[in-house]
Amino acid sequence: MEKNILLIVNPVSGGMDKSEIIEATSAFADKEGLNIVIYTTTADDDTAKIKELYDTLKPERVVVAGGDGTIKLVAEALENADVIFGIIPAGSANGLATDLNIPKKLEDNIPVAFHNAFMEMDMILINGNKSLHLSDLGLNAELIKNYESSAIHGKWGYALQVFNTLLDKEDPFTATITANGQIVECVAQMIVIANSKKYGTGVVINPQGIMNDGKFELVLLKNLDLPIFAKIIAGNIPVETGDIEIISTDKANIKLNSPVSFQIDGEYCGRETELNVAISPKKLKVAIP
Template sequence: MIRIHFIVNPISGNGKHNLTASMIRDFFPRSEFDIAIDYTKHKGHAIELAQMAKTQKPDYIIACGGDGTINEVASSLVNSNIKLGIVPVGSGNGLASNLAIPRDMEKAFGIIKKGNVNFIDVGTVNDRYFFSNMGIGIDATIIKHYEHNGKRTLTAYIKAALASSLQYQPRRTMHTYGNQVSSSEPFLLFVSNSNEMGYNMSLTPKASLQDGWLNLFLVPKIPLIQKLVLGYYVLRNQVEKFKYGKHFLIQDLYLEQPDTIFMDVQIDGEFHNFKTNTLKVSIARKGLKVLVP
């Protein structure tokens, strides 16, 4: 008997996914599976539900939602023997896409039922985990606008990106990685564990979840015309053609914004305001077990 605990975000993807308890139970017969189902009620609730689910010692905990819900559930399973399953019913679904987990719910259920497991690396930023990416530049401001808008669509994301590009003011940032110590005013400082950030877009197409490295994409302060050029390349998945962007492979990164008190950060597509002006970013190799095709 395989014990599976589902954690469902009912408003992921604007609440249009129609994932019901009866649908789940119909696909996983009681003769083979012991099923439990919880529903999130607010941001951060999936963390609480996953922690409680762990006490029941299930074989799998399944995150049904977008990258934010997946991050909350997965964060509770780092270095655990419990496997993470994903049913991507969110808007961006960057991590699921990188893992080749389809949006079709029955196909995603089939992957869970099959039970194939792989390890993926886990990024850390201070006391939080990320599985796809994190950033402190324009992307954090975009996510802040995107969440405020309330609509989780590609059109809403593009509108948030355009508004943020006009308003965002880069801040002086010290960054240390490897033997490199430098200072800049980054328009974009993006650290990725995954080769996709959602909506089939990528800033780090060569990133891998299993290579033991994080990919740093750094864009300095640039004029408006170059912001538009960058946006064009991002939408066409040709970001490597952007001449002002620099890619680095890193395992540790220390960031400090000496002229600020707090830092705006996006983590796996969710906005966070850190009550500090320093961040320590690192990677834990093979820190999470995930059900994959």
């Protein structure tokens, strides 16, 4: 009996043409004697359509070509399915792929997506919403909001918004965090809720991040001036400074003194005054090198 592979492609992610990915993936499947079915997301009831396709095909693997948002969409659609996900990074934010050390080159990452060993990854639940990777409160969420609503995209658009965001940055907020049986109060510019180590830019924000250890980290960034924020966005975060504190836990409550901008996995979610955060262990099987 022929084995099926479901390839889910987001045609708009990363502003790049996906025809090369579709051709290369189809060729690889043919060579392996696999039947490939391609689904292109439309932002119109994708969740139900992906579920239906999965139930009909019962694929060996689900391969996702897109960024963090696309992976999250597919993971949510198929959260009860026992299937391995292969990732072909093709988004503007490929944080998860970066963290899993998935190769950047197409000819290197297709075999990984089809064949390799897999890891059972945790997810984080924040006020009932799933986060696979990194969510945050404060400055970076403001940046994402500004970037989403700006006319100029790409690296220059991003750089411009970094500048604008810092120029208009709000006063630090006060957070009361309950975790590990303790209550911590802190004044911060940004709080990262991290399942993993790196942002899509390759920046290590959470050196302790392990995606299958049943824990997440809260990274409290207390003081962010331009040089530090620039370092976070461009390269590495200077964790040794006293301005950063990391709490590792499996559940937490965060109360804020005023509404603060919030984002999940690169998507702006509005302002929040309270977050309930918990780990949901071993929710997702992902192929890794």
